[in-house]
Amino acid sequence: MLHGRASMRPDDVAMTFTDYALDPSGVRVGLTWSQLSRRTTNVANELAQHASVGDRAVILAPQSLDYVTAFLGSMQAGLIAVPLPLPHRGSTHERVSTVFEDTSPAVVLTTSGVSADVGDYVDQSRLDTAPKLVDVDAIPLDASGTAIAQPAELPGTAYLQYSSGSTRQPTGVVLTHRNLSVNFEQLMRIFFADKPAPSDMTIVSWLPFYHDMGLVLGICAPILGGFRAELSSPVSFLEKPSRWVRALAESRHAFSAAPNFAFDMAARKTTDADLDGLDLGQVRGIISGAERVEPATLRRFVDRFAHFNFRDDMMRPAYGLAEATVFVAGGTWSDSAPEAHFDVDELSAGRVRRCAPGKGTVLVRYRVPQSPLLRIVDGETKRECPSDVIGEIWVHGENVADGYWNKPPEEHAGFGAVVVDPSPGTPEAPWLRTGDLGFVHEGELFIVGRIKDLLIVRGRNHYPEDIEVTVQEITGGRVAALAVPVGGTEELVTVIELKKRADLDGDAAQWLSGIKNDVTSAISKAHGLNAADLVLVLPGSIPTTTSGKIRRAACAEQYRQNQFARLDA
Numbered sequence: 001m002l003h004g005r006a007s008m009r010p011d012d013v014a015m016t017f018t019d020y021a022l023d024p025s026g027v028r029v030g031l032t033w034s035q036l037s038r039r040t041t042n043v044a045n046e047l048a049q050h051a052s053v054g055d056r057a058v059i060l061a062p063q064s065l066d067y068v069t070a071f072l073g074s075m076q077a078g079l080i081a082v083p084l085p086l087p088h089r090g091s092t093h094e095r096v097s098t099v100f101e102d103t104s105p106a107v108v109l110t111t112s113g114v115s116a117d118v119g120d121y122v123d124q125s126r127l128d129t130a131p132k133l134v135d136v137d138a139i140p141l142d143a144s145g146t147a148i149a150q151p152a153e154l155p156g157t158a159y160l161q162y163s164s165g166s167t168r169q170p171t172g173v174v175l176t177h178r179n180l181s182v183n184f185e186q187l188m189r190i191f192f193a194d195k196p197a198p199s200d201m202t203i204v205s206w207l208p209f210y211h212d213m214g215l216v217l218g219i220c221a222p223i224l225g226g227f228r229a230e231l232s233s234p235v236s237f238l239e240k241p242s243r244w245v246r247a248l249a250e251s252r253h254a255f256s257a258a259p260n261f262a263f264d265m266a267a268r269k270t271t272d273a274d275l276d277g278l279d280l281g282q283v284r285g286i287i288s289g290a291e292r293v294e295p296a297t298l299r300r301f302v303d304r305f306a307h308f309n310f311r312d313d314m315m316r317p318a319y320g321l322a323e324a325t326v327f328v329a330g331g332t333w334s335d336s337a338p339e340a341h342f343d344v345d346e347l348s349a350g351r352v353r354r355c356a357p358g359k360g361t362v363l364v365r366y367r368v369p370q371s372p373l374l375r376i377v378d379g380e381t382k383r384e385c386p387s388d389v390i391g392e393i394w395v396h397g398e399n400v401a402d403g404y405w406n407k408p409p410e411e412h413a414g415f416g417a418v419v420v421d422p423s424p425g426t427p428e429a430p431w432l433r434t435g436d437l438g439f440v441h442e443g444e445l446f447i448v449g450r451i452k453d454l455l456i457v458r459g460r461n462h463y464p465e466d467i468e469v470t471v472q473e474i475t476g477g478r479v480a481a482l483a484v485p486v487g488g489t490e491e492l493v494t495v496i497e498l499k500k501r502a503d504l505d506g507d508a509a510q511w512l513s514g515i516k517n518d519v520t521s522a523i524s525k526a527h528g529l530n531a532a533d534l535v536l537v538l539p540g541s542i543p544t545t546t547s548g549k550i551r552r553a554a555c556a557e558q559y560r561q562n563q564f565a566r567l568d569a
Contacts, residue, residue: 001223001224002033002036002037002040002072002223003037003148005033005037005223005226006033006034006036006037006038009033009226010032010033010034011032011033011034012032012033012228013030013031013032013228014031014032014033014035014036014222014223014228014229015030015031015036015065015068015222015228015229015231016028016029016030016031016228016229016230016231017029017030017063017064017065017068017231017232018230018231018232018236018243018247019064019232019233019236020232020233020235020236020239020240020243021235024240026232026236026243029065031065035142036068036069036072038141038142038143038144038146039069039073039141039142040069040072040073040076041073041076041146041147041148042073042139042140042141042142042143042146043069043070043072043073043074043076043077043109043136043139043141044073044074044076044077044148045077045146046073046134046139047073047074047077047079047107047109047134048077050106050107050132050134051077051079051106051107051132052078052106053077053078053079053153053154053155054078054079054080054155054157055079055080055105055106055107056079056080056081056082056103056104056105056106056160057070057074057077057079057080057081057082057105057106057107057108057109058082058084058099058100058103058105058107058108058109058131059071059074059081059082059083059084059108059109059110059210060084060086060096060108060109060110060114060118060121061086061109061110061111061114061118061136062086062111062113062114062233063208063209063231063232063233063234063235064111064233065231066111066136066137067083067209068209068219068231069136069141070109070136071083071159071209071215071219072219073109073136074107074109074159075158075159075177076148076150078153078154078155079106079107080155080157080158080159080160081158081159081160082099082103082105082159082160082162082172083159083161083209083210083215084096084099084162084210085208085210086114086117086118087121095170096121096125097121097124097125097126098170099162099170099172100121100122100125100126100127100131101125101126101127102170102172102405102406103160103172103405103406104127104129105131106131106132107131107132107133107134108122108131108132108133108134109134109136110133110134110135110136111135111136111137112135112137112138115133115135118133119133154177156176156177156178157174157175157176157402158175158176158177158179158180159175159215160172160173160174160175160405161173161175161212161215161322161401162210163322171404171405171407171411172404172405172406173322173323173401173403173404173405174401174402174403174404174405175322175325175401175402176401176402178398179325179398179399179400179401179402180216180220180224180325181224182325182397182398182399183216183324183325183326183327183399184216184220184221184224184225186327186369186371186372186397186399187216187221187326187327188225189371190318190327190329190330190367190369191255191285191287191316191318191330194332197225197227197253197255197284198253198284199226200228200252200253201225201227201228201252201253201254201255201284202227202228202229202230202251202252202253202254202255203217203218203221203222203227203228203229203230203254203255203256204229204230204244204247204248204251204254204255204256205217205218205229205230205231205232205256205257206231206232206233206234206236206237206243206244206258207234207257207258208233208234211290212320212321212322212325212326213257213287213289213290213320213326215326216325216326216327217256217257217287218231227255228251230247230251230254232244232247237262237265238265240269241262241265241266241268241269241270242266242269242270242271242274242275244256244258244262244266245266245270245274245275245280245305246274246275246278248280248283248286249275249278249279249280249283249308250278252282253282253283253284254282254283254284255283255284255285255286256283256285256286256287257286257287257288257289257290257318258286258287258288258290259288259289259290259291259549260288260290260291260292260293260294260297261291261478263288263297263298263300263301264297264300264301266301266304267300267301267303267304267305270304270305275305275308278308279308279309280305280308280309280310280314281308281309281310281311283310283314284314285314285315285316286314286315286316287316287317287318287330288315288316288317288318289317289318289319289320289327290549291549292447292449292465293317293318293364294364294469295333295339295362295363295364296362296469296473298312298315298317298333298335298364299335301315302315302335303335312333312334312335313332313333313334315332315333316330316331316332316333317330317331317333317364317365317366318330318331318366319366319436319445319447321434321436322401323400323401323414323415323432323434324372324395324397324399324400324401324432324434325399325400325401327399328369328372328374328393328395328434329366329367329368329369329374329445330366330367330369331364331365331366331367331444333364333365338357339357339362340354340362340363340364340365340441340444340446341354341355341356341357341358341359341360341361341362342354342355342360342361342362342363342446343355343359343360344360344361344466344526344527344528345528347361347390347448347466348462350389350390351388351389351390352388352389352390352439352441352446353388354441361466361469361526363446363447363448364446364447365444365445365446366444366445366446366447367444367445368440368443368444368445371397372395372396372397372398372399372400373395373396373397373426373427374393374394374395374396374445375393375394375396375419375426375431376389376390376391376392376393376394376438376439376440377391377392377393377394377417377419377431377433378391378392379391379392379433381420382417382418382419382420383419383420383421384419384422384423384426385439387439387440387441387442388439388440388441389439390437390438390439390448391437391438391439392433392434392435392436392437393434393436393437393438393447394417394419394431394432394433394434395431395432395434396427396430396431396432400415400430400432401415401432402415403415413433414432414433414435415430415432415433416429416430416431417429417430417431417432417433418430418431419431435450436449436450437449437450448465448466449464449465449466455467455481455482455483455490455492462481462492462527462529464480464481464482464552465481466526466527467479467481467492467494467523467527467529468480468481468494468550470522470523470526470527471494471496471519471522471523473522474515474518474519474522475496475497475498475515475519477496477497477498477499477539478497478539478542478544478550479494479495479496479497479542480494480495480542480550480552480555481493481494481552482494482495482552482555482556482559483556484532484533484556484559484560491532491533492523492529492530492531492532493531493532493533493534493535493556493559494519494523494531494533494534494535495535495537495541495542495555495559495564496515496519496534496535496536496537497537497538497539497540497541497542498512498515498536498537498538498539498567499538499539500538500567508567509568512536512567512568515536516534516536516568519531519534520534533559534568535559535564535566536566536567536568537564537565537566537567538565538567541564541565542555543555543558
């Protein structure tokens with residue numbers, strides 16, 4: 001696809017990366033289709049000298065166009081790409097070491113600016129044979145006249161997508177070229193069912209390339225769809241969220257994606273002056289995915305940018321997971337449509353009952369997809385659940401991965417699940433057990449949370465996301481809701497990040513006490529729970545994955561070890 005586009009549209013710009021590291025106004029570097037094709041070929045030819053078809057190529061580099069060509073060049077050479085995050089200096093090498101041991105890479109691709117650090121990771125890894133370290137930017141990337149490197153046999157596997165490690169050690173999902181192309185087609189049908197994507201659509205993304213949504217949206221989708229890509233880095237967004245919103249306004253027919261927290265940040269930290277003279281009316285859509293979508297967040301984002309012509313139908317809530325490549329289901333959110341409020345007590349019992357607005361928990365609607373197929377299944381009986389009954393979400397389709405890399409058969413059980421007595425139109429197997437809980441109500445899909453994160457307090461089920469939303473409405477920061485054993489039973493503990501206020505004049509204790517009272521009252525009223533402990537900490541204290549999800553198991557362990565620096569100590 002890449003080389004075909006290069007032959008048909010050689011001088012059209014394919015990708016532009018804006019680097020804010022040295023200049024706050026940004027330094028833009030672009031590649032045409034022919035340049036991207038040529039660089040991919042030159043990287044592949046270099047790698048062919050150090051590795052054989054089917055070997056693994058780990059990518060440890062800063063977010064940049066060099067990362068893009070490292071990923072594409074690895075696949076062009078017939079290697080299995082392994083995109084990873086570059087660890088921060090001083091941080092643990094455990095994640096990198098785990099993946100090194102798991103994949104035994106033949107090459108590690110990086111850039112000259114971080115090559116020394118990456119070399120240290122390689123040296124500290126416990127490998128029998130050290131991989132070859134290749135600085136991508138030291139290769140003559142723009143040398144012309146090079147024939148396309150094309151191994152006689154290409155592996156079916158395109159890359160390994162390592163999990164962010166929220167519930168377990170990093171695990172590599174084995175994704176094939178077929179998985180990727182099928183899921184892209186499904187994505188386009190899901191998000192452009194009503195109106196086809198324009199040929200001049202621009203993919204705008206700051207998401208990390210090592211994350212499933214960032215990789216597919218930022219690198220693969222532009223090539224598969226022939227769209228121009230406007231790329232930047234996660235750090236550039238976190239430094240100044242308005243950069244993302246400006247890029248949406250300045251790009252023709254922008255299409256983008258971000259996790260839920262990013263919409264809150266952008267709405268809070270973008271001023272009218274940041275968007276002076278700009279218009280968001282041409283945005284084709286923004287996916288909200290990677291973590292549970294909160295209606296209140298979508299509403300704040302839409303309301304904040306409405307006078308820049310941003311509309312609610314531009315918001316595209318999405319559900320997916322790396323084991324299904326990335327996308328499974330999506331929808332179009334509407335601020336004018338009645339919200340779906342559900343009774344908390346009924347949800348706790350595994351049942352579904354609507355309740356009056358202003359009560360219960362609010363969940364986002366998704367269309368039930370036809371490709372891939374999706375069913376709600378009782379995890380114990382393996383039978384399909386009727387409507388309005390909560391069960392595990394199972395997925396079937398060619399976008400579902402082959403399994404996990406280098407793992408024993410028992411860890412692949414979730415990929416070959418079998419439905420007992422399937423209904424007409426429902427294949428018996430193979431089904432992917434997602435580990436997520438959801439239900440179908442009035443023909444629409446609703447998602448409630450992860451099975452492993454489910455809180456069971458005094459015999460009742462509670463979804464941590466619901467409790468966290470209740471607390472966030474008061475505190476505004478990140479929250480982790482945990483079930484912690486206390487005296488032979490599980491009790492609710494919430495860890496709450498708070499920004500210190502500069503205007504307290506010595507009344508910090510009273511301020512913290514007031515927050516505790518408000519949070520305790522809100523949890524009791526909304527969920528019928530008493531919090532055994534409220535842990536107030538500074539921002540950045542709650543452990544998260546590389547994609548920003550809360551690592552609740554790690555958080556609970558820190559609590560048990562009394563490792564949080566409490567503001568209320």
